[in-house]
Amino acid sequence: MGKDTDIDLMLRFGQGDETAFRSLYMTYRKKIINYCYRFFFDLGTAEELSQEVFMRVYKAGSRYRPEAEFSTWLFKIATHLCLNELRKKRYKNWFVSLDSEEGSVANQLADPSPEILAVMEGRERKKKITSAIRALPGKQRAAVLLREYHGFSYKEIAFQLGQSESSVKALIFRGRDHLKQTLCGEFGEGL
Amino acid sequence: MKKTCEQSVRLQLLKDNALEKEAADRVKEHLRECEPCQDEWDSMNALSRVLSELDDQEVPPDFDRTFWMRVDEYNGKGLFSFFGGRSAGRWRIAFAPLLAAIIMAAGLYVSVQTMGNKVEELSLSDQMDLLDDFDVVNNLDLLEDWVAMNQMKEDS
Structure with a gap:
């Protein structure tokens, strides 16, 4: 489905066509859930925020004016909700130790099979990537996620974050640098 | 390095x-x-x-049901659907003149009632001897008017 069609669908929804909204919802719900999930790595929070994103789109209805691609606008709503959520104190000092539980379980097993070890190592790696992303400041995190996982351009990310393109370049550069520094100890010098 | x-x-x-x-x-x-x-x-x-090693999450099983319930609630099946929802706009336009007329009638009724109280208060000022202490305290401004009126009568 082309992006222009998404704008058409949203405009049709604004004129009362509910099926147009359903189509947009089905196309984007998983992407939005995953974006919110990678912001917090908490499925409950991701679910709540994603529902709110689509409720806002639904409520926008006839007031919607296409000022950017539909997906850019949709992720802008999601980004604002995620950044607001991040500002709430409950996530500020949230830090997960890099000493994983799986690692300690592996140490306790007398002779784990290679398959179990591989699964554990995989989970361990994911946990470290998760911690590294979660350690990024809000706007850096948003910019890196929007670029790396959703392929938005600098111009689109600038619209989503309400920043200039040059600020977005700097945010992504610093975000990647931060991730490389955090992860290179764990994933080798290749980073 | x-x-x-x-x-x-x-x-x-x-x-x-x-x-x-x-x-x-x-x-x-x-x-x-x-x-x-x-x-x-x-x-x-x-x-x-x-x-890219981080897997995509699947849509949680209850996600759709919860979402469409929220939409239904917003859309006219909820308690306060008249004030919100997508279809509320048309109803709001239809009922706006009626609502305005009701508000104006209510305002007129309240003002007439208030005028009635004023008339009652004025008639009380003519019968100051019927007021007890509590009423005198509550109607000091009327009492002052009454004293002033008496003063004017005496002067004339």
Whole structure:
């Protein structure tokens, strides 16, 4: 489905066509859930925020004016909700130790099979990537996620974050640098 | 310690397809010759590979049901649907003149009632001897008027 069609669908929804909204919802719900999930790595929070994103789109209805691609606008709503959520104190000092539980379980097993070890190592790696992303400041995190996982351009990310393109370049550069520094100890010098 | 090259900042722009074709070609040319930039390029691609190791989450089983329930609630099946919802706009337009008339009638009724109280208070001022202490305190302004009126009568 082309992006222009998404704008058409949203405009049709604004004129009362509910099926147009359903189509947009089905196309984007998983992407939005995953974006919110990678912001917090908490499925409950991701679910709540994603529902709110689509409720806002639904409520926008006839007031919607296409000022950017539909997906850019949709992720802008999601980004604002995620950044607001991040500002709430409950996530500020949230830090997960890099000493994983799986690692300690592996140490306790007398002779784990290679398959179990591989699964554990995989989970361990994911946990470290998760911690590294979660350690990024809000706007850096948003910019890196929007670029790396959703392929938005600098111009689109600038619209989503309400920043200039040059600020977005700097945010992504610093975000990647931060991730490389955090992860290179764990994933080798290749980073 | 890794060597760095001042061109390395442009590598990010190349990776993110943010360079014009001519500029991109120049950076690619430089990349072929510069070892620190090759390291940086490999490192950026390695990071993308590492990040792609995170699996996509599936849509939670109750997500759709909860969402469409919220939509239904907003849309007219909820308690306060008249004041919100997508169809509320048309109803609001239809009922707006009626609502305005009700508000005006209510306002008129309240003002008439208030006028009635004033008339009652004025008639009380003519019968000050019937007021007990509590009423006198509550109607000090009327009492003052009454004293002033008496004073004027005496003067005349």
